[in-house]
Amino acid sequence: MSSLSGLEQLRAAAIDGRTENVRHRQNEIQKLHLCLRENAATILSSITKDSDSGSSNTSLESEAEFWLTMNAVEQQYDGLDFEASIKQEYLIVTGANNQGRRIGKGVVVIRPTTHTRFYSIIVPLVTAIAAGSCTALELADTMLNVDSVLKDILPKSLDPDTFCIINATLYSQEHVFLVDQTAQSNVSSVDRLCSNYSARxxxxxxxxxxxxxxxxxxxxxxxxxxxxxxxxxxxxxxxxxxxxxxxxxxxxxxxxxxxxxxxxxxxxxxxxxxxxxxxxxxxxxxxxxxxxxxxxxxxxxxxxxxxxxxxxxxxxxxxxxxxxxxxxxxxxxxxxxxxxxxxxxxxxxxxxxxxxxxxxxxxxxxxxxxxxxVGPAAPITPVPAPPHHKYSTNMFSSPRPQYIALPAPSSNLALIDDMLARFYEPAGQSSALVKLRGKVVGKDGKAAKLLKPKKVQPEGSQLGFFEQGILLGAGLVLTVIISTAIGGIWVVKRSIKEQRPL
Structure with a gap:
């Protein structure tokens, strides 16, 4: 299957909402975890071969990368709750707001870095799946052993309608959400997630x-x-x-x-x-x-x-x-x-x-x-990275809140709503406008009342790092000056006393 046809198939699945069901996401992650678990020895060997530098730490680092990756897969699986998702889906039906609703980004294309390649591929992949997105890996032909292994085992484990591997760099990025771990600048937009690997x-x-x-x-x-x-x-x-x-x-x-x-x-x-x-x-x-x-x-x-x-x-x-x-x-x-x-x-x-x-x-x-x-630089995004991994499902999804019962508005907002709602009743609209102006216009006749002043914090109540140093230094200087002055006065008095005739 060509890269283009594979992406078209993913787009079709995204439009059909194939990945919206949490049960489907659970099944995909479970299959992914089983695939990685059954091929652990082969994967560990490939990681070690790719990073073999002659250091005795290589095999230990390969183990660390593998198990950290598996930890990320387990966390994403544990974070999916089918019963809770059904309850959230029907909140509107029960008369409650669904403010936390999010949907996947559609088609996610992952362009991985070479550093800790296995982690850099699997973690964004499993996170995108958990968020409800169709995913594509951009794996051009390389000599990397990890790429060879993943190209073999992943297509056999994941749904071909919602996952594919692209064998070349994707230059046209329309209608996809690109995860670029190889970016060299702080590029951030609504349709990409970039890691600035050149940042220091x-x-x-x-x-x-x-x-x-x-x-x-x-x-x-x-x-x-x-x-x-x-x-x-x-x-x-x-x-x-x-x-x-x-x-x-x-x-x-x-x-x-x-x-x-x-x-x-x-x-x-x-x-x-x-x-x-x-x-x-x-x-x-x-x-x-x-x-x-x-x-x-x-x-x-x-x-x-x-x-x-x-x-x-x-x-x-x-x-x-x-x-x-x-x-x-x-x-x-x-x-x-x-x-x-x-x-x-x-x-x-x-x-x-x-x-x-x-x-x-x-x-x-x-x-x-x-x-x-381990892994790429955390992506440049307002969404904070989780404590122990570089990606979260919120990075791969968009908020889509649903409201049915808004909380009672403030009195001013209620008056605005009342005024605009009386579009069919000019007299009532004018009356509502008078009430609104009476609430918000200040005594000086200006468009809005002055804001209430905040409590003023006493000066010097919070000293910064340098201010503390300055005061401490000044105190030491004054202590020396005062001590010197007192000592000088004592010496002068004693000298005068000794010179005074009996």
Whole structure:
């Protein structure tokens, strides 16, 4: 079946409402789960082969990807309640509003990223099914083992009227909802769900951080999954007072990440070549110095104009730059205007300040969750991503509320309704207009009454981070001045007393 005819079949099924029934969605997800479960060994093998870089962590990461994906499938299945859906469908019949009604996007086309390919394909697929959409996978011919396995098992398991695989890139995107995990900009619209895979992630390590914990957490996030996760920190901003200690801790944990017998590590990612090229150029210009082994590099950035402070990093490369203060850390972070993620390692008050002043889609204080490293960047949408996965059914559906019994309106709204409802009775309409004006016109004759003033908050009742520092500094200065003055007066008095004749 050609890609075009497959999409036409999906459109026909969407028009017929084939996927609106929750029982159908349950059956499809159940078949998908059974298919993945029965082919677990083959899938795990394919994931490992695609990501085999020579690291001993590869098989463990493959297991993590597989089970995280299965967890997402189970969550979507558990979220479907047939009895509740029937009750909601007949709310209008019983005289109740159906405000939470949503419908699927119709035909969803998924364009997956290569990073953790299995998760990146299955999770949006199962979420779209749960939302009531027909789905198509855009899988062009590749050498990836995961693609080969899924092309074989998925069509055998899912309804061919509501699922298909497209073997080429879909250029015409009319009448489909595109899930694009390969986008390179913040593109967002009503007919697409895009992940900006080029957006950067930054970690800030303050002087009060637990250095050992921060180093261990950042090394794990940077080096796991071949260092290709969009959420791996691209730049680590470290306070200058702890930079040497932090760098030493990172080198120590990086050495433990790889087995001693490893000779070489292969990262199958084009972005890694760009990282290596930029690193070599920066070294030649004296903008950075590097340490580490043939397996990994710890990069100490000296020049803030170095391109590595602004680029997306891939592979086993940990870039560190020093800052002199919190304000300086914020300034460095703003070299990238729109961050994918911010990780702060500090006390809670400092974490609050940093996450408030650095513009990032999401921020984590004293943690980099392992699950966030799997899958694509979360799509750019006003709908928040769920806590442990990148997609939710609300992203793949549209609100379609139904009303039959609105709550009683306010007195003003009731008067407006009364006035407009008397279109057949001019005298009654004029009377209603007089009442309305009497309610809303102010004593000064203007079109609306003044709003009631809010309670004024006393000045200084809430001090910000910097205000507290300023007051504390001023207090210390005044304490020194007063102590010095008192001491001086005491010395003068004693001197005068000693000089006074007996």
């Amino acid at each position: 992630a930054i970690a800030i390590v303050d002087r009060d951080a637990d250095i050992e914990f921060a180093a261990k957490t950042i090394v794990k996030a940077r080096f796991s999954f071949q260092g290709t996760s969009p959420y791996s920190p691209d730049l680590i901003v470290v306070n200058e007072y702890i930079k040497d200690e932090f760098t030493e801790a990172c080198s120590r944990y990086a050495g433990k990440f790889f087995p001693s017998m490893s000779k070489s590590i292969t990262v199958r990612n084009n972005n890694f070549l760009e990282t290596k090229k930029a690193l070599k150029a920066a070294e030649e210009k004296g903008e950075v110095t590097t340490s580490g082994t043939t397996l990994f590099k710890i990069v100490d950035i000296h020049d803030r104009s170095c391109p590595m402070t602004k680029m997306k990093i891939s592979g086993y490369c940990l870039s560190i730059i020093s800052s002199s203060s919190l304000v300086d850390s914020v300034s460095i972070s703003k070299l990238s205007p729109d961050l994918l993620a911010l990780y702060t390692f500090s006390d809670p008050a400092t974490a609050k300040f940093l996450s408030q002043h650095v513009n990032a889609h999401t921020s984590f204080a004293n943690s980099i969750p392992s699950h966030i490293l």
